[in-house]
Amino acid sequence: xxxxxxxxxxxxxxxxxxxxxxxxxxxxxxxxxxxxxxxxxxxxxxxxxxxxxxxx
Numbered sequence: 001x002x003x004x005x006x007x008x009x010x011x012x013x014x015x016x017x018x019x020x021x022x023x024x025x026x027x028x029x030x031x032x033x034x035x036x037x038x039x040x041x042x043x044x045x046x047x048x049x050x051x052x053x054x055x056x
Contacts, residue, residue, distance in 0.1 A: 005052070016054045023051040 006021025008014040015038075017023055027033070027049040037043055038053035050056050 015052060017050060017056040024056045025050060027051040
């Protein structure tokens with residue numbers, strides 16, 4: 001089943017996550033996970049992270 005990712009605006013290339021996005025807390029902060037998101041803000045360590053470039 002595919003669901004919309006919940007980006008703010010694909011048309012304007014704003015790939016930040018919108019409130020209620022299914023990508024929020026759907027990733028794994030395992031080995032090799034980036035420490036910073038696309039805005040150069042730190043991602044959580046040792047917990048779930050958001051899928052994609054932005055940590056909501």
